[in-house]
Amino acid sequence: MGTRWQNVKFGGGGYVAGLIYHPTTPDLLYARTDIGGAYRWNPAASAWVPITDFLSNRDGFYMGSESMALDPNDDKRVYMSTGLYDWDGRNGRLYTSTDRGDNWTYVELPFRTGANDPGRAIGERLMVDPNKSSVLYYGTRTSGLWKSADYGQTWNQVTSLSSFQYPGDQIGALPGRTAGGIEGVLFDTSTTNAGTATQTIYAAVGPDYGSAAGLSNSLYKSTDGGATWTGIETPVTGFHIPHMVRAKDGMIYVAFTKDMGPGAGGASRLYKFDGTNWTLLKSYDPEQWVNFGMGGLSVSGSGPTTRIALGVTNSWGNWNGMPIVQLSDDAGKTWREIESMTPGETASGWVDDVEIDPFNRDHILHVHGxxxxxxxxxxxxGPxxxxxxxxxxxxxxxxxxxPPKGASYTLLNGSGDIGAVVxxxxxxxxxxxxxxxANSVGIDTAWSNSAYIAAIGNPGYIQGGVHGVYSNDAGVTWTRFASEHPDAATNEGDWASVAVTKPNNVVWAPSNSVPAYTTNNGATWTYTNLPGLSGVGINRAYHIVADRKNPNKVYAFNSGGAWWNQWSDTSHFWYSTDGGHTFTESASFKSAGALVAxxxxxxIAVNPNAEGDVWVVDGQNILHSTDSGATWTKLNVTAPIWGKNPTWLYPEVYSATSISLGKAPAGATYSASIYIVGVINGQWGVYRSDDGAATWRRINDDKHQYGGIGNLAADQSVPGRVFASANGRGVIFSY
Structure with missing residues (x-):
């Protein structure tokens, strides 16, 4: 029990930055995302299979893929470059699989990558030479063009194009903290597996990198396998090239767009290039109400009947004919819109990659937010x-x-970009x-009546959005609080919490604020007596939770702000006996060994089956109180992995970061099962105890690490079931 894992279904929810078809094997298709790993299409199940869940908590930075490449001569070999941010200071990695992503090895790349940076759909930046599979090229954002001659194991900069690399300390000062760089590589060949490296290669150059590197053209061509390069005069300059593709007849189609994206604005142009002449096929210029860019681009066939699918970005498809996907069946002479206001679903805005199925030209896919x-x-x-x-x-x-057993729902979920979900x-x-x-940062329910739910968040991109709402019917309908916490609008932050003591009674703790309570759904808010928290270079807030057996008891945990604040402050624990109106600090919390993080x-978590039974994890330790927080015991169970970091700093792997209590199995010696995310006996994972923390067993494995695991929420009805937030991979649960 509890050793298998699967996703709670939301369905998508995030930005897929690229789709990559294998050119010779039907239905072999991969998807890369900006923060949530990569997937392979399973045609038998008509579903996507995650192929990066093996990444450990130490590898969370590598959960985004900037580019993927497939070997045209070996359909089992796939490459994936990873690393979230070019400005972060860490180099990227190249992962290689020889079994279609079931297993991976990796090498450290000698340059940075930016899977979640602007322009993350541009490319593909990584390409395999179709005539010599050992040769790979990579167009980086800030370090020029790179080449590997040994299947990606070692890399060298192609200095014949440019030797320029942005100094690391300058990258963060760039607009958007990134550059377009070398935005794409194209092999101009119709042959495969010839054994000799392809000689004619194109490289697209972004305007920001081109200016810094002294490259005056947007497109460069080599006819000697990259030994020398010649600039090609393009019909427009100062534009990014999000995609360039080659038709079977050798015609090259190139999209030019003024902005980087996602959802790049224009002006924008689509041209075809025969090696000498450019022919304009499609153009958009900013107008009063619209500003269309170009993103995805795919072609099928050749000659005068070439099919072209063009993704139009920064368009929301909200009137008949407004472009989302433009299709031409005569090599760009005429066009028609095939998605806007058509039957079924539509998805506009970030149409940054479009693919025509190589084996079925009527099957077209595109990415979106x-x-x-x-x-x-x-x-x-009407497709x-x-x-x-x-x-x-x-x-x-x-x-x-x-929620408690008997609720009409199973889970409350607050997420970034999608709000609150029941x-x-x-x-x-x-x-x-x-x-x-946009971001739902806290959600709770009344234990005495689970139909009452309160949720808090930050409006973000939601026009007319609010910071706090409640529901009296288990989330079917919602009402805005009559007024909001006085500091909610000025202290927005994703680190905040909310606790419901009983219907209409809520304690709200925004970032960097004094928590306040309401007894009337926000008609009035009154500050608690808890000390105000100011930021310490990052936001901080109270963890607030209500006792489930006695709603008059409410607990507040201030973790101290950040590890560097340990010389100025300590962590603090407070308890209330009047429904969260006034609090008393626990004098023994610090002396028990609570640390700052x-x-x-x-x-923080409470045992829903026992009054005053409170558990806290402070990043490194588990602390337990059975008297509502008056006294504490530190359990010597978890220990961090310090790695190369000194013990006055912070560990490379924190050893106790989330805790939750849920339904215990029959015969258990403690009234709840305890779950933690942490390190026990040197092994990071999700652990479970059924005997009050006397013994523990790991319930995930190395194939299910999800790049790290955040929040836990244990089920109150099903023993062995715990929900967890995976790193960009939604919500998972054990079963």
Whole structure:
């Protein structure tokens, strides 16, 4: 029990930056995301299979893929470059699989990558030479063009094009903290597996990198395998080249767009290039109400009947004919819109990669901010589109909560970009929720009446959004609080919490604030007597939780802010006996050994079956109180992995970061099962104890590490079931 894992279904939820088809094997297709790993299409199951869940908590930085490449001569070999941010200071990695992504090895790259930086759909930056599979090229953002001659194991800069590399300390000062760099590589050949490296190669150069490196052209060509390069005069300058593709007849199609994206604005142009002449096929210029860019580009066939699919970005498809995907069946002479206002689903905005199925020209897919969408009848007068997100879960979970036994729902989920979700069935997309804020940072329910739910968040991109709402009918309908916490609008931050003591009674703790309570759904708010928290270079906030057996008891945990604040402050624990109105500090919390850490690496939980039974993890330790926080015991169970870091700093791997208590199995010696994320006996993972923390067993394995695990929420009805927020991979649960 509890050793298998799967996703709670949301369905998509995040930005898929690229789709990569194998050119000679039907239905072999990969998807790369900006923060949530990569997937392979499983045609038998009609679903996407995650192929990066093996990444450990130490590897969270590598959960985004900047580029993927497939070997045209070996359909089992796949490459994936990873690393979230070019400005971060860490170099990227290249992962290689020889079994279609079931298993991977990696090498450290000698340059940085930016899977979640602007322009992350540009490319593909990584390409395999179709005539000599050992040769790979990589167009980096800030370090020029690189080449490997040994299947990606070692790399050298192609200095014949440019030797310029941005100094590391200058990258963070660039607009958007990144450059377009070498934006794409194209091999101009129709042959494969010839044994001799392809001689004619094109490289696209972004305007920012080109200016810094002294490259005056947007496109360069080599006819001697990269030994020398010649600039090609393009019909427009100062534009990015998000995609360039080659048709079977050798014609090259190139999209030019003024902005980097995602969802790049224009002006924008599409040209075809025969090696000498440029022919304009499509153009958009900014107008009063629209500013269309170009993103995705794919071709099928050759000659005068070449099919071209063009993704139009920064377009929202909200009137008939407004471009989302433009299709031409005569090599660009005429065009028609095939998605806007068509039957079924539509998905506009970030149409930054479009692919025509190499084996079925009527099957067209494109990416967007919430996943992937496809049509299988592109040639019809009104193609039908439908989301293709089965298996893809890319939400960024910020808060989780399970209700008491008997509730009409199973899980409360607050996530980035998608608001609050009430999950009634785990394997079906939720139908209840609210999106009045972009990021839902806290959510809780009344234990005496689970129909009452309160949620807090930050409006973000939601126009007219709010910071706090409540529901009296288990999330079917929602009402804005009559007024908000006085500091909610000025102290927005993802580190915040909310606790419900009983219906209409809420304690709200925004970032960098004094928590306040309401007894009337926000008609009035009154500050508690808890000390105000100021930022310490990063935000901080109180973890607030209500006792489930006695709603008059409320607990507040201030983790101290950040590890560097340990010389100025300590962590603090406070308890209330009047419903969270006034609090008393526990004098013994610090003396028990509580340490200082940030909000995101600390957690508090109560035993729902025993009054005053409180558990805290401070990043390194588990602390336990059975008298409502008056006295504490530190358990000598977890120990951090310091690695190369000194013990006055912070560990490379924190040893106790989240804790939750849920339904105990029959015969257990303690009234709840305890779950933690941490390190026991030198092994990081998710652990469970059924005997009050006397013994523990790991319930995940090395194939299921998800680049790190955040919040836990243990089920109150099903023993052995715990929900967890995976790193960009949505919500997972054990079963």
């Amino acid at each position: 919430g996943g992937i969408i496809e049509t299988k009848n592109a040639s019809s007068a 039908t589109w439908k989301g293709s997100v089965a298996g893809i879960e890319e939400t960024a979970t910020l808060s989780l909560m399970t 999950q009634t069935e785990l394997l079906k997309s939720a139908t209840r929720g609210i999106r009045v804020f 940030d909000f995101g690496t600390t957690s």
